[in-house]
Amino acid sequence: MNTVEVIKNWIDKGSEVLDLGCGDGEIMNILSKEWGSTVLGVEINQDDINKCIQSGLNVIHQNIDEGLGNFNDNSFDIVIMSQTIQVLKEPKKALQEVTRIGNESIVTIPNFGYWTTRINLLLSGKMPITGALPNSWHDTDNIHLCTIKDFENLCSECGINVREKCFFNKFGKESVLAKVAPNLFATTAMYKISK
């Protein structure tokens, strides 16, 4: 299964979904069309916002780093934050906010513990540049990268429960290796969490 299929597996049909950092609305589109979800996106990039609007998706122009206080406690069944937490100034606060707003949340992170990243750093002595992390250290939006272990530690530190997890290889698919030793062999990790 790929990430969107897993998300569908993890949420009920017809759920109310808030997608923080929704990009061009890819996930929202699938959930609203195939899963009967009511979706609302939050995005900061103007072109992405216009693509969402073009697709008839509801989207709010908002900078997550400036707070999410306009969303009430438990006001959505599901809050999705896919490949976004690593670009935020305060990932810990964002994680707490996500679990406050959603009854349940789905967070996807790029795994900095992936083996090629580790070897890359070990052998070159430079910040890794890989398929998943294509930009130089000074030129990347990814300012708060973490490993699978780091993320799970942060969750327990914040009193957040991990309900489900799923690990994907570089092709965006689940694999045996990624399942057996995720921190080494998963490029992406997805969690279903709640307070």
Added chain:
Amino acid sequence: MSDSIGKVKAQKVTLEGKFELECGQSLNDIELVYETYGALNADATNAILICHALSGNHHAAGKYENEEKPGWWDSLIGPGKAVDTNKFFVVCPNNIGGCHGSLGPNSINHDTGDYYGPDFPIITVRDWVNSQAKLSDLLGIEKWHAVMGGSLGGMQALEWSYLFPKRIKKAAIIAAAPKLSAQNIAFNEVARQAILNDPDFEGGRYLDKSKYPKQGLKLARMVGHITYLSEEAMRSKFGRELKKEKLNFGYDAEFEIESYLRYQGDVFSESFDANTYLLMTKILDYFDPASNFEGKLVSAFQSIEAQLLVVSFSTDWRFAPERSKEIVNALIEAKKNVSYLEINSPHGHDSFLFANDDYVKGLSAFLEN
């Protein structure tokens, strides 16, 4: 390529019979002047209603015969523009109380044979929307594809969405606020005082006496105009530029901004009615949909069915982005279909009149999705 709609002509319609107003008074056989652009399709599903702001009127796009100046929203309405007249049938009326052809204070009251002047009843945004609904009936439009407007026009679009939820598919609420702040009302009050205290105002009966409170209206417009521009726009357009090479130690207009404001005030005061201006500022001050719901905007929005787009501009300090977000947040809480765009623009409140690229793309994506 964006093009102009070309030559346009205004039309007139009469809303026959008695029209009850929110203030308790009524008006009879209201005449409304309006313009249309583009063509209505066979099933009347492509109509867009444009609501004008404080100083606007029905001339939103195109040009009149022998006139060079296009309508006030020509940058956005036309073939291939944000509001594409190749696709949509666009209607823009001059609201009740206006001074450019619709029934207003400068019309003759047929009961008395005199100008209405100060006796013209206080109109509200709700009255306007009700009159626009009657206009829709006469035009054969059961449901608008969209209702849209900037500033006070945005407030009308918002009012449409909860007053006639079945009659609009979309609403674009641009550079608006859910109600005026104390500061907003304060500026309006300065404008009113300027007019009311002009000796030629004659208690609002200036037309009967062949006078005109030009100076008061000019001042009112100058104050208003300052609030439409951003500090940044004023600085980059005028800075401290002098009209002449050096200071002349007097009270004539020396800085460019002074002569610009005076010029704007002069032009405006020659084409606008002072009583209408007073009325428009009151309509703004009174707008407060939450007031009927114990101050809860969320409750006021319960009936909304349309898809809404709220747009604000970064340098607008008259109705700043925070004010638009009040609308957006209440809509989110009410679980309504809303999108929000905050456009980077240097032009302050007036930004809604300019064809900023992001703004145009967002609007057309919304209207055409």
